[in-house]
Amino acid sequence: MNKQRVRNILFTVSTLILSTLLAFAFEQFNLRRENILLIYVASIMLIMVETRKVALGIASTFLLVFIFNFFFTEPKYTFIIADANYIITLIIFMVAIAIMGTLTTSLQREINFSKDNGTKMELLYQMSKELLFANTKEEILRIEKLHLSSIMNRDFLFHFTKILPDDDQAFIDISKYKKEIEYATSYHLICGKNESKYAHLPIKIFPITSTKGISGVLIVNCEENDLSKQEKEFIQTSLLHMLIALEREKLSEDQEHSRLEIEKERLKSALLRSISHDIRTPLTTLQTGTSFLYESFDLIDDDMKKNLLLDINNETSRMSEFVENLLNMTRLNANQLMLHLKDELIDDILMDVNHRIQNRLGLHKLVIEQKESMDYVYTDATLLIQVLTNLIDNAIRHTREDATIQISYHKTSQDIEFQVIDDGGGIIQTDLHKIFSDFVSIDTGKGDKTRGIGLGLSICQAIIKAHGGTIKAQNNDIGGATFSFTLPSKQEVTNG
Incomplete structure (x- = not known):
């Protein structure tokens, strides 16, 4: 009873x-x-x-x-x-x-x-609205469970093949009902208590299947009493709504997967083209310079030898940074980049950057702001130097030969903002939103030699984000571009 x-x-x-x-x-x-x-x-x-x-x-x-x-x-x-x-x-x-x-x-x-019909119609309407904005399988399932619980005062659970894990606290052992579950999903029929198939069971099994590869069941506890006709109809209708939402989400997932595959192939092609370009150019310089030195060593004066050796050194440094950029991007994409954070003196970092970039400046003028205070930044010094070097190198590539590039910074209560400013023509407005993307190299009309692999700014953004900071680019009032980024400030030491 x-x-x-x-x-x-x-x-x-x-x-x-x-x-x-x-x-x-x-x-x-x-x-x-x-x-x-x-x-x-x-x-x-x-x-x-x-x-x-x-x-x-x-x-x-x-x-x-x-x-x-x-x-x-x-x-x-x-x-x-x-x-x-x-x-x-x-x-x-x-x-x-x-x-x-x-x-x-x-x-x-x-x-x-x-x-009851009015209440159920209202529940179905509310559920449809919520499912419309659900973006994940887990969210869709959560909404379905919530609304089923509102009309059924009994245990139930969902069991899906592959797409979702089973409930942690199941009221039955699903492994005991494999045959019944397979019947429901294979024939798309309800089975269990008081149904034409497996009527002796204390549960009722509702199939959830589609042609999009979705296969699962809803299992309802009917041990004490069976579902009413109205409850059964509501469950079937709500499951149909959920199935439509799952199919929509799976279609979106498949489209995203296809988009990522296409993007992956595009990036592979861009990487191969860019690597061949960025390796070929310095290798050509190295080969030409070393061959000329070898063949004409006794015929040229010391100044020309020094210039040739300087060119070889510059191209070697360029290749070294190119390889370092590739390695860091690989580590960042694999979440394997380790930050060695500590308080670093900003003047030492700027001095190191100045030393590294001098041989590439040509006719460009680099101005580094000097401050009387000894300011510190909490950072990985090697990576911060790479960020500043990439930003200056980017300015050299995309500005006229006599442009001025300035590095400055200022402190706030929470962080330090660095700026790399140039007066070399700025950035086309339509390019501002994509310059930090992988393999994007903006055409400046300076010829093939300025193209590059298009990873420098992308790596800058990834490194700054890894530090918990932000980076942005904008055009400035002097006709050029300003790249600014923030890093946390841990301590301040001033001259006494």
Whole structure:
């Protein structure tokens, strides 16, 4: 006997007892027996409305007839009816109660049915809105669980093949129902309790399958009682909404996968083209310079030898930085770049940058802002030097030969902002949003020698983000471009 049936019986018995006690109270005031009958009519109507069981109402009617006859008709405390009119009255009373109770129960059932339908339609509408904005399988499943819980006061769980993990706290051992789950997903049919297949099971299995490769089931606990027709229809409708959302998400995932594959192939091609260019140019210089030195060593003066050796050194440094950029980008993409953070003196870093970049300046002028204070920045010095070197090298590549490049910095309460400023023509507005992307090299009209691999600015952004800072580019008021980035400041030491 389930809990609801026990509750209905207890409510019926309690109502009959209370109505009889109330009838005794009415009798003490010498009220007519017809009034006592009205008390019983009201109690039976209450029983039918509350329990929604016509059978309980009719059974209560028979019981109350005997109670009324025993306690309130002459001779009292017997089941003998002395007045034949009471027999007709009681029969009419029973028939009237049965008709009224049936009509009341039917009306109540229709009202509740309409109310439940309205609630379920509202839930389905709300669920559809939420699923429309769900972006992941986990979010879709969370929304579905939330709305199923609102209409089912019972255990349930989802089981999918591959696309989602099973619930951590399952109310059953899924491994025991592999055959039944396979049947539901293979034939797209509900099985389990009171269904045509596996009717003996204490569960009901709803299939969740599509042609997009989605395969799973909803398993509902029906051990105590089966699902109502309305619950079953709601579950099927809500699962259809969820399936549409899962298919949409899978389609989006497939499209993103295809886009990434295309992008990967594009990046591979760009990388191969750029590597061949960036290696070929310095190698040509190295080969030409070393060959000329070897063949004409005794024929050229010392100044020319020094210039040739300087060119060889510059191209070697360029290749070294090129390889370092590639290695760092590989480490960043694999999340393997280790930061060796400590307080570094900014003047030492700027001095190192100046030393590294001098041989590449040509006619460009580099101005480094000098400050009297000894300022520190919490950073990986090697990587910060690489960022500043890349930014200056980028300015050299994309500005006129006599442009001025300036490095400055200023402190705030939380961080230090560095700026690399040039006056060499600025950046085309349409290129500002993409200059930090991989393998993007802006055409400046300076010829093939300035193209480069297009990784320098991308690496700068990745390194600054790894430090917890930000980097941006914008055109300035002097006709050039300004690259600025922030890094955390840990301490300040000033001259005493």
